[in-house]
Amino acid sequence: MTPERLAGLSDPAAPFGELEFVESIPFGPKLELSRYRLKNGLSILLLVDRSAPVVAYHTWFRVGSRHEKPGKTGLAHLLEHLMFVEFEGLPAGAFDAKMEELGADNNASTWLDFTQYQEAFPKAHLPVVVELEATRMSKLVLEHELVESEKEVVKNERRYRVDDDVEGRLEELLWAQAFEHHTYHHPTIGWMPDIQGFTAADCATFYRTYYAPNNASLVIVGDLDPAKVLRLLSRAYGHIPPAELPLEDVQPEPTQLAPRRSEIELPTATEKLALAYKGPALGDLDHVAASVLTEILAGSRSSRLFRKLIAEGGMSAEVRAAVGPHRDPSLIEIFVSMRQAKRAEEALALVESEIERMKREPVLRSEIERAVSKSELGLLGSLETADGKASTIGFYECLSGQPADAFARLSAMRRVEPSDVLRVARRYLRPEASTLILARPTPVSPSVEAAS
Amino acid sequence: MTAAESKRLWALDDALPLLHVSVALSAGSASDPPGREGASRLLLRMMRRTAGGRSAQAADELLDGLGSSLSGEVGRGVAALHGTVIRRNVPQFLAFLADALARPAFGKDELDRLRAEAVADLDELLDDDAALVRRAFERRFYQGHLGGRPTTGTRASLAAIGPEDLETHHERLVRQGSLVFAFAGSGERDLLDGFARGLDGALAPKGSLSPKPKLEEPSAPAGRVLHFVDKPERTQTQILMGCLGAHPRDEDHAALHVAHTIFGGTFGARLSQEVRAKRGWSYGAYSALAVESFRQPMTLWTFPKAEDAAPCVVLVLGLLEKLIERGVSKRELALAKKYLKNSHVFSIDTPAKRASLALDAELLGLPHNHHEEFLERALSVDKAAVDAAIQRRLSADRLLITVVGTHREIGSELQRAIPNLTACEVVPFDQDV
Numbered sequence: 001m002t003p004e005r006l007a008g009l010s011d012p013a014a015p016f017g018e019l020e021f022v023e024s025i026p027f028g029p030k031l032e033l034s035r036y037r038l039k040n041g042l043s044i045l046l047l048v049d050r051s052a053p054v055v056a057y058h059t060w061f062r063v064g065s066r067h068e069k070p071g072k073t074g075l076a077h078l079l080e081h082l083m084f085v086e087f088e089g090l091p092a093g094a095f096d097a098k099m100e101e102l103g104a105d106n107n108a109s110t111w112l113d114f115t116q117y118q119e120a121f122p123k124a125h126l127p128v129v130v131e132l133e134a135t136r137m138s139k140l141v142l143e144h145e146l147v148e149s150e151k152e153v154v155k156n157e158r159r160y161r162v163d164d165d166v167e168g169r170l171e172e173l174l175w176a177q178a179f180e181h182h183t184y185h186h187p188t189i190g191w192m193p194d195i196q197g198f199t200a201a202d203c204a205t206f207y208r209t210y211y212a213p214n215n216a217s218l219v220i221v222g223d224l225d226p227a228k229v230l231r232l233l234s235r236a237y238g239h240i241p242p243a244e245l246p247l248e249d250v251q252p253e254p255t256q257l258a259p260r261r262s263e264i265e266l267p268t269a270t271e272k273l274a275l276a277y278k279g280p281a282l283g284d285l286d287h288v289a290a291s292v293l294t295e296i297l298a299g300s301r302s303s304r305l306f307r308k309l310i311a312e313g314g315m316s317a318e319v320r321a322a323v324g325p326h327r328d329p330s331l332i333e334i335f336v337s338m339r340q341a342k343r344a345e346e347a348l349a350l351v352e353s354e355i356e357r358m359k360r361e362p363v364l365r366s367e368i369e370r371a372v373s374k375s376e377l378g379l380l381g382s383l384e385t386a387d388g389k390a391s392t393i394g395f396y397e398c399l400s401g402q403p404a405d406a407f408a409r410l411s412a413m414r415r416v417e418p419s420d421v422l423r424v425a426r427r428y429l430r431p432e433a434s435t436l437i438l439a440r441p442t443p444v445s446p447s448v449e450a451a452s
Numbered sequence: 453m454t455a456a457e458s459k460r461l462w463a464l465d466d467a468l469p470l471l472h473v474s475v476a477l478s479a480g481s482a483s484d485p486p487g488r489e490g491a492s493r494l495l496l497r498m499m500r501r502t503a504g505g506r507s508a509q510a511a512d513e514l515l516d517g518l519g520s521s522l523s524g525e526v527g528r529g530v531a532a533l534h535g536t537v538i539r540r541n542v543p544q545f546l547a548f549l550a551d552a553l554a555r556p557a558f559g560k561d562e563l564d565r566l567r568a569e570a571v572a573d574l575d576e577l578l579d580d581d582a583a584l585v586r587r588a589f590e591r592r593f594y595q596g597h598l599g600g601r602p603t604t605g606t607r608a609s610l611a612a613i614g615p616e617d618l619e620t621h622h623e624r625l626v627r628q629g630s631l632v633f634a635f636a637g638s639g640e641r642d643l644l645d646g647f648a649r650g651l652d653g654a655l656a657p658k659g660s661l662s663p664k665p666k667l668e669e670p671s672a673p674a675g676r677v678l679h680f681v682d683k684p685e686r687t688q689t690q691i692l693m694g695c696l697g698a699h700p701r702d703e704d705h706a707a708l709h710v711a712h713t714i715f716g717g718t719f720g721a722r723l724s725q726e727v728r729a730k731r732g733w734s735y736g737a738y739s740a741l742a743v744e745s746f747r748q749p750m751t752l753w754t755f756p757k758a759e760d761a762a763p764c765v766v767l768v769l770g771l772l773e774k775l776i777e778r779g780v781s782k783r784e785l786a787l788a789k790k791y792l793k794n795s796h797v798f799s800i801d802t803p804a805k806r807a808s809l810a811l812d813a814e815l816l817g818l819p820h821n822h823h824e825e826f827l828e829r830a831l832s833v834d835k836a837a838v839d840a841a842i843q844r845r846l847s848a849d850r851l852l853i854t855v856v857g858t859h860r861e862i863g864s865e866l867q868r869a870i871p872n873l874t875a876c877e878v879v880p881f882d883q884d885v
Contacts, residue, residue, distance in 0.1 A: 051467040052801035093720065093729060100720045101787060103794020122797050152732025159688040159757055160735050166579045267685040269578045269882070302512035311508060311565065317572035339572045366517070373519035377538055380470045384802045442685065 001226070006036075009231045010238070016040035016213070017238025019230055027404045028383070033393065035403075036230060040242045041214025044233060045393055045403055047221040049386055055222035056120040056386035057129050059137070060394040062217075063210035064113045065188040066250055066327070071197070074154065074190015075206050077110040078198055081150045083117065084108070088139035092146060095132060102128060105387070110188055113327045114398040120387040123223045127232055134236035137216070140207055142200040151195055158189050166268045167335070170439055174274045177260050178331055178435040182253040212243030219394040219403070222386040253278070253329065260435040265442045270317065271344040272337050272439040275351065277429050279332035282325045282399050288412045289420040290332060290428060294321040295371035296363050296421065297354065298334060302370060305334070308350045315342040327399055331435075332428055344438050358425040362418035372413050379406055455653040456629025459814060460645065463636040463807040469539035472636040472804045473546075473644075475553060476532040476815055479625040482598040482667055482745075483529075488613050490570065490605015492531045495621050496524025497566055498558060500533070504551030508562060511548070520545050522552070526603040529667065529745030530815045539638045546647045553626055554654040558615040570610050574885050577604070581683070581856050582755070584881060585690035588681045589854040591884065592877075593694060593749055597670045606884055628655040632814050636807035667746045672696040672850040675874025678867060679852060682859040683881035689761040689857035693768060694749035695847045697741050700818055706829035707841035712741040712750055713788040714780045714838075715771070720787075722771055723752065733760045737768075745816055750846060758862050762869035765853060769870065773848045779839030789831050796827050856881065 001021055011017035022035040027047060036044040065076050086092040099106045099119060106119035117136070121129060162168040172187045179185035189195075220229060256278055266272075280286040298305040298321035309316035318337040324330030336347045382388045396405035477492075484491040500522055501508035515522055520537035533552065537545035577583050587602060594600030605613075633648045635641075672695060697712075698705040716723035716739025727737035737754040752772070756764040780788075800806050800823075813822040855866065859878055867876050 051465075052797065054797055054801055093725065097720045097787070100718050101790045101794070103791055103797070105795065105798055120798065122794050125794070149730070149732040153728055153735055156688065156733070156755070156757055157735040160755055164581060164686055164688045267683075269575045300512070300516050302509070302516045306512075307509060310569065314565065314568055317569070317576050337576060339568070340575055366513075370513065370516040373538070374516050377470075377519040377521065377536065380468055380538065381536065383468060384470070384804065386801070 005227070006230070009227055009234060011231070011235040014234060014238025016241065017234040019234055025404050027393070028407055033403055034226065038213065038234065038237055040237070040240055042237050043217040043397070044230070045217060045219045045397060046224070046226050046229060047389060047393065048224060048226065049221055049389060050223045052386065053123050053223050054120055054386050055123045055126050055129075055220065055224055056118065056390040057126075057133065058116055058118040058219040058390040058394045059133055060114055060116045060217045060219065060398045061211060062113075062215050062398055063115055064111050065186065065190075066112050066183045067210065067248065068183060068186065071194060072202060073186040073194045074188070075198060075202060076115055077189055078151065078154050078195065079203050079206050080108050080110045080115050081154055082142060082147065082203055083136055083140060085146050085150065086141040086143065087135050088141060090135060095136070098128070098132060104129065112184055112188060116394055116398070118387065118390065120385070126224065126229065130232045130236045134240065137211060137213065137237070138240045140211075142203050142207070144200050147198065147200045147203060151198060154189070154195050155192065158192060158195065161189065162187070166266050166272065166439065169264075169266060170272060170274045170335075170437055173262070173264065174276050174333070174435060174437050175331070177262065177437070178276050178278070179253050181251040182328060183250055184253070184326070184328065184330070209243065209246060212245065213237060213240050214242040215245055217394065217397045219390045219397065221390040221393070250328065256433045259431050261438075262436075263438045263440060266439045267442045268439065269441060270338045270340055271342065271441065272335070273344040273348055274437045275334045275348070276331040276435045278433040279323045279330050279428050280424075281327060281329045283327070284329070286424045286427065287323065288409055289416050289424045290323040291375070292368055292371045292413060292416045293358065293421050293424055294323050294332060295374060296367045297321045297358065299371060300374055304354050305351060308354060309336060309347050313350065315339055315346050325399065348436070355425070355429045358421070359429060363421045365418065368416055368418065368421070372410070375413055376410055379410055455649070456658060458629050458631035458633060458648060458652050460648050461632065461634040461807055461810045461814060462641065463634070463803040463810065464639055464641060465636070465803040466638045468638060470637045471537050471539055471542050471639040472807065473535045473537075473549065474532050474634040474807065474811055475549065476530050476632040476634070476811060477625045478630060479531045479621070480527045480529045481601040481603040483625070484601060484605075485617065485621070487609060488617055489601045489609035490603070491613055491617055491621050493524065493526045493603055493605065494563070494566060494570060494610070494613055495618050495625070496526065496531055496533060498563065498618055499552040499556040499622070500524065501566065502557040502559070502562055503548055504555045505557045506551070508565070514548060518545050522549070527744060528599050528601070528603070532811075542639055542643065546643075550647065550651050550654065553631075553651060556622060558619045558622070560615050563615050563618065567610050567613070570605065571607055573604060574607060577885060578882055581686070581688075581690045584681065584683070585692045585854055585856045587885070588679065588856070588879070589692040589694065589751070589852065592679045592854060593673065593852050594670055598667055599670055599744070599746060623656065626655060627658045628652050629658055632811060634807040634811040636803035669747050670696065672847060673852045674850065676849055676851050676870070676872050677853065678870060678873055678876040679854040680859050680863055680866070680876065680878045681854060681856040681881050682863070682878055683856055684858055686758060686856065686858045688755055688757050689855050689862070690755050691761065691765060691768075691853070691855050692751055692753050693765075693851060693853045694751040695851045696845065697748050697750035698841070698845050699747045700743055700816065700822065700826070702747075704837070704841035704844060706826055707833045707837045708750070708845050709741055710785065710788050710792070710830050710833055711775070711780060711838050711842045712739050713792060714784045715739050715775055716752060717788075718791060722775070723754070723768065726767060726771060727754050727756070727764060733764050743812070743816065749852075758857055761855065761857060761862050762866045765855075765866065766869050766871075769848055772846070776842055776846055776848060779842055780835060782835055785835055785838060792827065792830050799823070
């Protein structure tokens, strides 16, 4: 699009409505992303995809639970909930009601490094959604009663995902023990007392601080006309001023020098183990090789630990491994759920033995090839819908600033050599950098009372 | 002699280099031999891991290496293998799939390993309260009906299944012309046609195929029943309530679907607004109207903290009674129709979804254009039709209320709080798993 044409799409009445073309980025072999920017810093990524008459509209904010302070954990997530409730000109419930009327499939999520809002809808409704989303970015209303009610919802979500969920409890404990200084220590959903303590003022401050156009990227994918979309965006978002974003105040996690180990009792039928090693950040060159490593270790039924613990060993019900896809150095996690009457230590011995083997012997090329094929299948599967494409783009845009990184990572994965896997195994799978949680079943004696 | 040909459904599209293949059998948990519940599920898993006499390890390595996935899904009336593969490896994947369907092995050692995995899955289920409430509800709702058979089986039924049972089950179900294929995504039609034809040719003729068990319509619960699944240390409850709903063959199914949309089908629906938005009692509150080969219940699901369980059940009961007594408003009906009309595109926006809808219609014996017709019917219903469907199908008095929670903490209060209970049953959470 020529600068002249772009200038014609900018809304002259909007103080920040001036559009700038930034770059074109290939997105896979057939598609191309275009990046534009508004004068207020809002990044706009457009992908024309006419495979269905729909549009996916995602707003990614570069704020997550990593930005929270002690005593205020869970604030990013609570705010995400409140971002569906009430806005200037839209009384409580009206935002969702309008979205439903459009047939929109809308949702949101908060994680360590980001918060994202998404909807997919029939393409004809794009103008309405642009207005609704621009309103959401700048006109949130936070009434005490609504905040209190939503806090109850979040507390119930926490009970569902963590307090009454064995794996949720283990995961929370693992991260809390593995990170002592970095804000990855606390769970995105927040500690229960912190959720209880939030006020509308807390939420308003967080909203004003981080929900600004210069801290966000719009990702719009589907059957769309870029010129029409840009004109709508300039008019709707061009009135929102940028914010002065605070300096990020995250403490790096010091090098872990000794293993950490603990045991807990949980109301579960079988023993579990969660083992984590300090791993690379998503942007680290080692991350791709570490992903291959976790695939080979426990990424599928053909993986080493599946064979050892489940197929041959017959001791475990489930095993999986993954390296966290986060901005800062994350964790390489291994989770094992045992079968009845099997001790977690049995599995741990085999896990540690396989880890030592990975540090000693190069993996087979056939193992790498399987890991790559499986990742390619996963990537293709994530691109089947407009929503899936937007999620893939938004995630990498937010984490690495490279919205087509999913393809770059797949290419990088194809270049991984056995020596790369050996290197990352030796670099990261060090006992002194490990955290282990063993979960034992609480003695269970359900007293079933006589029924009337 | 020409082999009988199985039905083929198509949704080919080259937008992505990915092919989805589903192969459905006329077997589900309702077809499992008595005392051998879980046989259909074991059969599908056995076919995948022993395709063509391979070892399970060889099968897993091949599938991963091809950039493919293959898994079994078992419902009450049907079962299917669903596979996905990167396009460049379609021929090898199809060869494997043919081996899985036509040439599985039923060795005792592999079956023992599989059985142990299936039992371990049941242990895992005990940790998942949302799955536990669903299983307990279905077992109790369909008590005495084939629909109550758990697709996963039980420890006892899994132990009773031998290699010969699976071999017989396979012979009975995987027959020439008896399968349904659905192909979606990127693939050459001639190649896929040839695969289906070749596979049919490799199977035994239908011959004396024993008929599918006749599925009687299930009965509604005899009264308002509280079914408490007692699990220790619960800070939260899982609540699933249900009365008998409607089947797509029922004339008022579309009208009842609209009613469900208004009552609990969306975030803005009555249930979610009253339970979550106004009171903050639960992270979610939804209704569902599932479709199977026989009439399914309309269910209401929510999960409040333990202390809120009693008032929450009373609230939901009140909402259901109000729906039955007063029906829906014209405004609600108009909004629901807009939602159904506009959101329909998301049930057909990928080749895999289009194939899945076609497969559902075929397996349930519905017209091939059922889903389009269904939408048209839903959009044409008026308030009187919706209210009539609610009156005819729903009942707050013949209703099963299954609750997973800690009985000693909330059981008595809950029982006292629910008006007009006709029965209260308390079962341990690990009973019959």
